[in-house]
Amino acid sequence: MITLNINGKEQQLDVSDDMPILWALRDVLHMTGTKFGCGMAQCGACTVHVDGQPTRSCITPISAAVGKKIVTIEDVQNDKVGQAVQAAWSEIDVVQCGYCQSGQIMAATALLTTNHAPTDADIDAAMSGNICRCGTYPRIRAAIHAAANKLV
Amino acid sequence: MNSPLNISRRTFLKASALAVGGLVIAFSIPTAKRFLMPGAGKAAEGTAEAKLPAPNAFLRIGTDNTITVMLAHSEMGQSIWTTLPMLIAEELDADWSKIKVEHAEAAPAYVHTAYGIQITGGSSTTWSEFDRYRQAGALTRQLLIAAAAEKLGVPAANLKTENGFVINGDSKVSYGELTEIAAKLETPKTVVLKDPKDWKVIGKATKRLDGPEKINGTAVFGQDIHFDGLMTAMVARSPVFGGTVKSFDASAAKQVKGVRDVVQVPTGVAVIADHYWAAKQGRDALKVEWDLGANANLDSAVMLTEYRALATKPGLVAAQQGDSKAELPKAAKTIEAEYALPYLAHSPMEPLNCSVRIDKDACEIWTGTQMQSTDQQAAAKILGLKPEQVKIHTMFLGGGFGRRANPAADFVSEAVQVAKAAGVPVKTVWSREDDVHGGYYRPMYLHQAKIGVNADGSPVAWEQVTVGQSIMLGTPFEAFMIKNGVDATSVEGIADSPYLKSIPNYHVSLHTVKATIPVLWWRSVGHSHSAFVMESLIDELAHNAKKDPLDYRRELLKDHPRHLAALNLAAEKADWGKPLPKGMFRGIAVHESFGSFVAQVAEVSVNEGVVKVHRMVCAIDCGLAVNPDSLKAQMESSISFGLGAALQSEITFKEGKVQQSNFHDYLVLRMKDMPKVDVHIVLSTEKMGGVGEPGLPPVAPAVTNAIFAATGKRIRQLPIGNQLA
Numbered sequence: 001m002i003t004l005n006i007n008g009k010e011q012q013l014d015v016s017d018d019m020p021i022l023w024a025l026r027d028v029l030h031m032t033g034t035k036f037g038c039g040m041a042q043c044g045a046c047t048v049h050v051d052g053q054p055t056r057s058c059i060t061p062i063s064a065a066v067g068k069k070i071v072t073i074e075d076v077q078n079d080k081v082g083q084a085v086q087a088a089w090s091e092i093d094v095v096q097c098g099y100c101q102s103g104q105i106m107a108a109t110a111l112l113t114t115n116h117a118p119t120d121a122d123i124d125a126a127m128s129g130n131i132c133r134c135g136t137y138p139r140i141r142a143a144i145h146a147a148a149n150k151l152v
Numbered sequence: 153m154n155s156p157l158n159i160s161r162r163t164f165l166k167a168s169a170l171a172v173g174g175l176v177i178a179f180s181i182p183t184a185k186r187f188l189m190p191g192a193g194k195a196a197e198g199t200a201e202a203k204l205p206a207p208n209a210f211l212r213i214g215t216d217n218t219i220t221v222m223l224a225h226s227e228m229g230q231s232i233w234t235t236l237p238m239l240i241a242e243e244l245d246a247d248w249s250k251i252k253v254e255h256a257e258a259a260p261a262y263v264h265t266a267y268g269i270q271i272t273g274g275s276s277t278t279w280s281e282f283d284r285y286r287q288a289g290a291l292t293r294q295l296l297i298a299a300a301a302e303k304l305g306v307p308a309a310n311l312k313t314e315n316g317f318v319i320n321g322d323s324k325v326s327y328g329e330l331t332e333i334a335a336k337l338e339t340p341k342t343v344v345l346k347d348p349k350d351w352k353v354i355g356k357a358t359k360r361l362d363g364p365e366k367i368n369g370t371a372v373f374g375q376d377i378h379f380d381g382l383m384t385a386m387v388a389r390s391p392v393f394g395g396t397v398k399s400f401d402a403s404a405a406k407q408v409k410g411v412r413d414v415v416q417v418p419t420g421v422a423v424i425a426d427h428y429w430a431a432k433q434g435r436d437a438l439k440v441e442w443d444l445g446a447n448a449n450l451d452s453a454v455m456l457t458e459y460r461a462l463a464t465k466p467g468l469v470a471a472q473q474g475d476s477k478a479e480l481p482k483a484a485k486t487i488e489a490e491y492a493l494p495y496l497a498h499s500p501m502e503p504l505n506c507s508v509r510i511d512k513d514a515c516e517i518w519t520g521t522q523m524q525s526t527d528q529q530a531a532a533k534i535l536g537l538k539p540e541q542v543k544i545h546t547m548f549l550g551g552g553f554g555r556r557a558n559p560a561a562d563f564v565s566e567a568v569q570v571a572k573a574a575g576v577p578v579k580t581v582w583s584r585e586d587d588v589h590g591g592y593y594r595p596m597y598l599h600q601a602k603i604g605v606n607a608d609g610s611p612v613a614w615e616q617v618t619v620g621q622s623i624m625l626g627t628p629f630e631a632f633m634i635k636n637g638v639d640a641t642s643v644e645g646i647a648d649s650p651y652l653k654s655i656p657n658y659h660v661s662l663h664t665v666k667a668t669i670p671v672l673w674w675r676s677v678g679h680s681h682s683a684f685v686m687e688s689l690i691d692e693l694a695h696n697a698k699k700d701p702l703d704y705r706r707e708l709l710k711d712h713p714r715h716l717a718a719l720n721l722a723a724e725k726a727d728w729g730k731p732l733p734k735g736m737f738r739g740i741a742v743h744e745s746f747g748s749f750v751a752q753v754a755e756v757s758v759n760e761g762v763v764k765v766h767r768m769v770c771a772i773d774c775g776l777a778v779n780p781d782s783l784k785a786q787m788e789s790s791i792s793f794g795l796g797a798a799l800q801s802e803i804t805f806k807e808g809k810v811q812q813s814n815f816h817d818y819l820v821l822r823m824k825d826m827p828k829v830d831v832h833i834v835l836s837t838e839k840m841g842g843v844g845e846p847g848l849p850p851v852a853p854a855v856t857n858a859i860f861a862a863t864g865k866r867i868r869q870l871p872i873g874n875q876l877a
Binding site: 015016019020023026027028030032033034035036037038039040042043045072073074077086089090093094095096097098099100101102105123124125127128129130131132133134135136137138139140141 | 227228229230231359360362363364365366367368369370371372373375376378384409410426427428429432499500501502503548549550551552553581583584585781785788789790791792793814815816820821822823824826828829
């Protein structure tokens with residue numbers, strides 16, 4: 001039995017400790033906001049925060065998160081930056097198919113938490129690990145700038 | 153959910169009461185008599201007297217004033233979740249905040265008004281539903297006014313509607329309060345649509361209704377389905393297309409904690425487990441001996457050489473005029489060129505998946521699909537059921553791009569087979585690697601062209617041969633799309649090119665290669681290769697003639713006003729002809745597809761062999777732009793999708809196997825490579841076209857034409873990759 005702190009709540013999981021956080025969230029706890037895209041940290045759809053760090057949950061075993069705080073898309077609105085990011089996403093109407101957007105929002109929130117005024121180059125560096133096949137990139141960029149302006 | 157089964161089959165438009173209160177509006181639609189070419193656009197003019205299929209419901213009004221719009225098509229990012237409700241809301245004078253949306257079930261009544269099956273594709277949803285959804289809204293409004301007239305005891309002519317209410321002077325009645333009376337009324341025989349000058353919703357940039365749930369993680373995709381007893385399956389499939397299971401050893405797989413069963417299915421061996429992680433580990437531990445079959449030595453480089461040999465001979469004639477054979481030798485100069493494009497995977501962000509529950513005399517399926525009709529039929533056939541016994545729940549699609557519209561119903565059929573063999577409800581999930589290896593690619597194509605030009609550089613004779621696999625062959629579309637052996641989608645954009653129409657002599661032919669690699673439409677279908685070839689060739693001709701590429705196109709397109717309008721708008725907005733900063737170069741392309749006309753100007757730099765696309769200026773004439781903001785989003789999307797493919801994507805085969813596996817080697821566009829995009833809409837009252845795909849075809853040639861301007865090197869093979877290094 002492994003205990004994880006997810007969105008501020010202690011959760012007990014009876015699974016092997018090499019299970020990636022992604023599948024613990026999705027298939028054990030049925031928290032499906034975090035998405036499976038590639039399984040090898042190539043697309044960023046599974047991004048969550050572990051102690052504030054953007055983390056690819058598809059390759060991170062739950063054993064690595066014991067004693068740490070996991071935050072997912074389901075709880076990011078309780079974070080001031082996350083709230084601003086989601087508001088900007090809504091304002092600019094970023095989403096299309098929407099499948100990658102949980103990961104995009106978690107990555108953008110992590111970026112803006114450490115960098116309050118990211119440049120386009122900062123955005124390229126922080127967000128190029130998150131693939132969007134619908135090509136919402138220009139709107140993601142605009143939304144990050146908009147959220148940054150609101151947070152000032 | 154209530155279905156309006158008590159509605160008369162003989163009534164064109166009909167309303168009925170919901171068992172739980174409220175009003176359901178249903179009407180039958182004319183069945184498509186034949187398949188139309190994508191973009192033909194005639195279907196929306198369907199006639200009322202055509203044979204009627206089962207009735208259906210397009211909207212429900214609850215006593216709580218909610219208006220639920222049923223979508224006959226699938227939302228996969230293109231925003232029909234918003235656009236189709238806009239059509240109803242416009243005619244109904246609905247309160248937009250009360251609109252809810254649901255995917256319709258799979259039923260004959262929801263067939264595409266032009267294609268005759270339930271399908272989302274061909275960039276056709278909005279134009280094909282433009283009348284049907286507006287009529288549903290208008291009919292409902294008429295009924296509600298009649299109901300209010302009865303309730304209030306005033307003439308209907310005294311009443312008007314506004315924002316979800318029927319207004320009677322200073323008082324008003326909400327739509328929800330009128331449903332009970334409305335449901336008992338005789339349905340109007342005719343329906344009157346608004347004059348476009350009175351539109352308040354259509355043509356206005358409108359935010360997505362599915363935005364909130366896709367921002368907070370609550371949107372439910374096929375991948376997110378869960379219910380008690382649902383197991384997860386992964387299938388070990390042959391590493392070579394056409395291979396079969398010789399034998400397998402499941403003992404190690406069954407040792408994995410959480411693995412419940414291992415069963416053979418027609419496509420391979422399925423590992424059934426409590427969750428994905430166990431299924432994956434179980435499949436990794438599974439030992440399968442394959443008979444690789446006839447494709448064990450398949451090699452796409454060798455295939456391309458074979459294509460090249462074929463291209464030296466004319467194929468089946470796709471289009472011709474005059475006598476190019478006689479006229480080519482007489483030309484002042486002949487330009488010859490060969491173009492090649494690779495197999496491409498769709499790689500939607502949501503890997504393929506499908507959940508199936510089989511009960512006695514019934515089956516339920518949850519999946520993101522673009523083609524409910526064939527999925528339903530395939531499932532019914534496997535289970536010995538009638539199609540109507542198979543219920544399909546269409547979930548949000550995590551991208552489609554054509555992959556989820558498969559006439560062979562591959563991922564649904566397999567999931568049904570797995571659930572049948574396992575005897576439990578199962579969600580079959582594909583890994584990213586399964587998805588990349590899983591076939592149904594955009595075919596590889598090779599083109600050879602010989603173009604004779606006169607002394608001033610104008611084309612006088614044009615011969616072009618295309619070689620590639622057919623997408624339509626062996627599908628239900630074959631009868632409609634393959635004429636005299638020529639698959640129209642293999643040569644669309646060439647055989648009907650406006651450039652060729654301006655030339656006295658041309659000959660377009662096709663060799664259809666019968667390879668066993670599964671192929672399918674990939675965003676913009678044949679235009680995904682033909683536009684690259686045609687717009688590159690025209691650019692070659694312009695440079696040969698020492699003319700400006702824009703002016704050269706304008707001359708050839710002088711009788712094609714919609715091409716010209718898009719071309720001129722893009723050129724104007726891109727400041728074509730004015731100097732760019734040092735090191736930056738422009739390329740231009742224009743192409744018609746799916747009834748829309750798109751021109752793009754690419755601004756590109758090339759430094760030490762590295763191509764950087766800085767900006768794409770895009771102009772589109774799609775007729776009426778119902779939701780201008782989602783139209784712009786589709787242009788941005790097509791540019792991203794097309795640019796990734798142009799720069800880096802390819803599927804290749806060696807020793808029968810696909811050489812790519814995941815996003816580290818099947819390369820797609822990322823944020824750092826996304827250019828700035830400026831979209832401009834041609835104000836147009838011309839016939840409506842599509843917007844999901846037409847933005848893609850001009851992308852590659854606009855970029856490679858800019859690369860030529862920058863470097864003098866003509867890119868004739870995609871992806872661009874490191875050809876400039």
